[in-house]
Amino acid sequence: MPLDSAFLLAADEADGVGSTSRPGPDGGLSASKYSYIGGFDYTSNILAGKLYGIPVRGTVAHSFIMSFRSLEEVQPRVLSPLEGGEPVDLPSLAESWLQRVCELLGTPSDKPNRGELAAFVSYAIAFPQDFQGLLDTYCVMRSGLPNFCAVALALHQLGYRAIGVRLDSGNLIQQSKETRRVLRACGAHFQVPWFGSIPIAVSNDISERSVEDFVREGSEIDMVGVGTNLVTCPLQPSLGCVYKLVEVNGSPCLKFTEEEEKMTIPGIKAIYRLYDAAGHPFMDLMALENEPSPSVGQELAVHILGRRGEATKIRPSAVKPLHRMYLRDGQVCEELPSLQEVRSHAQASLNLLSPVHRQLRDPQPYPVAVTEKLHLLLIELQNASQ
Structure with a gap:
């Protein structure tokens, strides 16, 4: 057609x-x-x-x-x-x-x-x-x-x-x-x-x-x-978005709840998109801000959110930082992109997704993971909350 x-x-x-x-x-x-x-x-x-x-x-x-x-x-x-x-x-x-x-x-x-x-x-x-x-x-x-x-x-x-x-x-x-x-x-x-x-x-x-x-x-x-x-949203009539703290005066903090999807990830973080050899993104990775960036070709242990058990070993073929600071202390610190620039960026990102993530029926979930160091901080604060 x-x-x-x-x-x-x-x-x-x-x-x-x-x-x-x-x-x-x-x-x-x-x-x-x-x-x-x-x-x-x-x-x-x-x-x-x-x-x-x-x-x-x-x-x-x-x-x-x-x-x-x-x-x-x-x-x-x-x-x-x-x-x-x-x-x-x-x-x-x-x-x-x-x-x-x-x-x-x-x-x-x-x-x-x-x-x-x-x-x-x-x-x-x-x-x-x-x-x-x-x-x-x-x-x-x-x-x-x-x-x-x-x-x-x-x-x-x-x-x-x-x-x-x-x-x-x-x-x-x-x-x-x-x-x-x-x-x-x-x-x-x-x-x-x-x-x-x-x-x-x-x-x-x-x-x-x-x-x-x-x-x-x-x-x-x-x-x-x-x-x-x-x-309109016939299957999801509302989207809950709530402000939560992740750090206070330099100390990481955590909202602990029995509903895992409502639990926050503590600390100031950096976010990276990891790509496979075919050029498709296969995972987004959260790390603490002071951690070194993942290295191309280097094996890395990560914990995928929503999955319990041992760490998963990955080896990215490319790494792209996602987090950029546009607002600091209530002030714009970098020129905001135009609507056309945002659109172009979004389309380029979508076009890179693997077909297994984009298919309409039974798409493969796109994983988000945390580094070993961030995972240990999360466990530490969970134990302290209990």
């Missing part, structure tokens, strides 16, 4: 005006920022684009399309060709193209909804170089797709190129295949070579499982809009 790396983030829905609940007063902004860092390409949240410089993409809302009843409502009506010349009445041109498209597809010309056609035409006049059609307000095959093709071909006649379509309900995989077939048929019949490769975007409760299905079943989807399953 042609699904590439382009993921359209939707803070609500892909059109940015849905009703999905969002955690916190700035849920859409936070989702846009951190999803962009994590690998999403765009946001539909206009304010996030303005504040953070994230590229903004999206289509019109269903409510926009439903607000039109006929072509007579389109104002303004004319559009000048891209290369200049006399303005053209776009509603009339689109209507004539609709007749030709319906004839090609074997669809009765009275089936496409004229209010939908009017909405597409109005949008195309306002954004002739960014025209993208939302196809499922009424019926994709009988109305949305013929109307889109008519307007897109009218724009092509004036020198413009439509940038895509969006599907937002029903069987997205099957509809993407049917949509691609129609786009290719129009492109071939009307001799518009680029028409068959118009990008197809989908939305409607997209999840990781949905994307996996898109790939497995060979869909024709190029872009996905993710909203509800990104901005």
Whole structure:
């Protein structure tokens, strides 16, 4: 399937005006920022684009399309060709193209909804170089797709190129295949070579499982809009983050609890990422700040968190320090990276992960370990607490 790396983030829905609940007063902004860092390409949240410089993409809302009843409502009506010349009445041109498209597809010309056609035409006049059609307000095959093709071909006649379509309900995989077939048929019949490769975007409760299905079943989807399953947390409604002390006046301290996952790791620490011979990170290692850095090729005894028993012997092929000091005594001591720099760093780090850690089903847990010295300090403070 042609699904590439382009993921359209939707803070609500892909059109940015849905009703999905969002955690916190700035849920859409936070989702846009951190999803962009994590690998999403765009946001539909206009304010996030303005504040953070994230590229903004999206289509019109269903409510926009439903607000039109006929072509007579389109104002303004004319559009000048891209290369200049006399303005053209776009509603009339689109209507004539609709007749030709319906004839090609074997669809009765009275089936496409004229209010939908009017909405597409109005949008195309306002954004002739960014025209993208939302196809499922009424019926994709009988109305949305013929109307889109008519307007897109009218724009092509004036020198413009439509940038895509969006599907937002029903069987997205099957509809993407049917949509691609129609786009290719129009492109071939009307001799518009680029028409068959118009990008197809989908939305409607997209999840990781949905994307996996898109790939497995060979869909024709190029872009996905993710909203509800990104901005809300159906399986984990809250994330507990609590401030804890690890050292007071030079003395390491420990929160001791019967719940091992809530136990803190004492002392001021340095953190290292260890890489194998293939260049994949295989472990993150915490050490006390005053310990020497792990050495490449040198055997090292470590204790993996969550595992009991003897130390594990490792031999890293590369070592990268992770901890950097940006704030000291409440002051910024190093220039903070830009959002784009953070995003690039996050993507580079993710791309280095081994496939066994990245697979969607049954991924291998990524281990975090402590040095022998830090492990002994932890045991010492545990015994003192008991």
